[in-house]
Amino acid sequence: MLGRMEGPYDVMVVGGGPAGLAAAIGARDAGARRVLVIDREAEAGGILLQCIHSGFGLHYFKQELTGPEYAERFVTEALDHEIDILPNSYVSGIGLDSDGAKRVRILSDHYGLQTKTCRSVVLAMGCRERTRGAIRIPGTRPSGVLTAGLAQKFTNMMGYLPGRRVAILGSGDIGLIMARRLVLEGCEVVGVFELMPYSNGLTRNVVQCLDDFGIPLHLSTTVTEIMGQDRLRGIKVAPVGPGFKPDMSKEHAIDCDTLLLSIGLIPENEMSQSLGIQLDLTTRGPIVSSTLETSLPGVFACGNVLHVHDLVDFVTGEALRAGRHAGEYAMGIRRAQDNIRLVPGDNVRYCVPHSLSTGHEHQIFMRCKEPMKPCEIIIGDIMRKKLSFVVPAEMIMFKIKPDALDQFQGDTLRIDIRPLDR
């Protein structure tokens, strides 16, 4: 698999999770001859490898797969596409040549430290979980307080439990999945506590992981103290009032030896920042054009490093497109610059991409700020779309057809979500 490590590549992909693998396949499909995927772990597949539950692929394969199965299909497909995958390797820097070529510095135990050049790069580094420090939960610092993803790794990859009596702060999807997983392993899950008045996970996960197992979801509630010297011995929780301020008069203690945190994901853009790539302060991912190209020409982004997705199926679709554009770029094909800026309006937290060009079809991903039902998405004066409901936890997707933009004269397209009168 590594025989052809010498010589320049057309496209290099940073990260071998679902986004990176699909991007590499997209690049090959677009005609790029030599494509390299660089991954930190011993095996490509990313976080999917620890997601042993099913529910992946319903949109993309019309079939219910586990995470490792979904990953395996893409690894196989990548190898069929004669894509090189370099595992146990770390991109420690990317430099730019004056002719636009990219120099990628790769550290691996097999090849040492070496620099390879390529025409275009796809960033697919994924995201990391927010930690206790980010929300500053007061109290002691015992063991037993960990992110839901780390607990998932303990359970599914190492064959160990993070504890026996578990509380979960935050209702992100990994937290919900782990609530069910740990109950199935014989743990007691005392409850999921969510600061917001609504769940931050998919509705289907609330139903299938909590409701079906009788695990209570306490909305508008937060953890106010962590207790225990060596190991977690309990937490205090309290309902929150206006401004998310805990009502300390209603604070009460709960015995548990484990607290999982599922309080959000942050795109891993430290490398993007070191390259001087412009980031969107809301998504914390790069600002991208309609070809998913960042502010640095020839550097593309997709998957959770661009914005946090709900479903891997959507990551795959986005990454195939990013890879195709990166492949075209490497082959010298350039599309005219975007001429329309996309701007989030009422009840729109963000939209990706950040700009559009006339004459092409566009896939738009966006999220609302707060739940609304029923409602209407209003895209400037070119398009309207009615929805029975929107919630922040579920990404909104729609396509803009090329002909919809034909009549559009302006340079800024604003997207609003407005309530529909019943």
Next chain:
Amino acid sequence: MGSEIYDVAIVGGGVIGCAIARELSRYDLKVVLLERNAEVGFGTTKTNSGIIHPGHDTPMSTLKGRLVVKGNRMFDQLQKELKFGFERIGAIYWIRDEEDMPRLEALMRLGIEKGVDGLEMWDQSRLSREEPNLSHDLIAALFAPSGGVINPYEFAFALIECAENNGVELRVDSPVTSIDHDAVADGGLLHVHTPGGTVDARYVVNAAGVYADVIAGMVGADDFRIVPRKGEEFMLDKRLHGVVRRLVFPLPTGVTKGTLIIPTYDGTIMVGPTAHDTGDREDVTTSVAGANEIFSYVTKLCPSIHQSDVITAFAGLRAVSSTGDFVIGPTKVKGFINVAGIQSPGLTSAPAIGEYVREILGDEGLRLDEKSDFLAEIAGPPRFAKALPREQEKMVEANPAFGRIVCRCELVTEAEIHDAIDHGARTVDGVKFRCRAGMGRCQGGFCTSRIINILSERLGIPPEAVTKRGGGSWIMTPMSDPSREVAGEGEV
């Protein structure tokens, strides 16, 4: 074990106990250090602000005033020998109001009298040129170039490693439960009891930090009290690297050196500490009030810093003595030496305290014969992230484990984790504080599982026996818990 007689037993493996151990290891002595935690430096040392103070602000009439300037000057040589993270980045002491000018000037005069090197008075324009991100309403600052930052835990690890190389015995997980002593006529031995056995020693040095009065009380030598004073600190994201280049102090008050902005040795900005007395020697809790106190102050001083930049918070306890000064010296119990009340500037004073305690032991009758083969230097841990690309290439070539990044946030390789374990790390925190794995913005989210596996392999213990910091701080439990299974079940 019981038949061996030690010349000196040191109680407490904080930076002070370790400094004393290393100093004594220069001499032909049999020395043991007893530490209650799983590793040295896990108490106050680990949570220290990590500042080497210039020492101009403590009067010469106090013991700390006399030890701090001497201690400060010892660090350059120590760093060469022991390779811990240390840099003299300089410190500034700012004022906002004209009426504080006389106090700032007095501070400068005191410093000059004490022989603190290189003090300068900066006016407003110089200050805003040197530290442009500080609030522009500061009117002047005293600059002390000898102020520095240090990784205090690395200092403790290096001291004990050097001491062990020179024959000192380290016993971890050894809390002292009681001490009794013979009549002087019987040879005057002290018997230090721990759950793992008793240590018989001619001299006992009590460097037990916030527990020093408890240990002293075991022999009735507790004519002082320790009142732990809690300090909460907040580590900020590396995005703020370079926001200030020097240690930023307000004008010190009698109680505290105030809230600081600390550009740590590794480039992370730390803000804090608070200073509140607590009656609880284990109270290292962080609080909402503490965060509010620090950030309402710091954001006014340096508007680029936001509370949302916090990656982790922690608290430590200063061992403040009822005398207000260090309590160092012999006691009414022959052979029992107190080294107590070592609060700020205790870290700066540590090497000077080591020498001072050695002198006291000599005065008390301990025979001090210098070894001819004392090894002053240790190799120090490898630091892949700080190496130049050319050096990195060579490191990977020599050892492929340098090619495997375990901690992506701080760029720590598997080889460095091996090195940390080979030099005494037994816990996840021990690895973290020795090589920074897990110290970055993801706080171990990605690397903890790999570190557990490496510790398990390297120490030859099952993964579930790996702890966060020893004691009951277990991290994982096996899926089938044998204690839950009915006896005999499964045997058909």
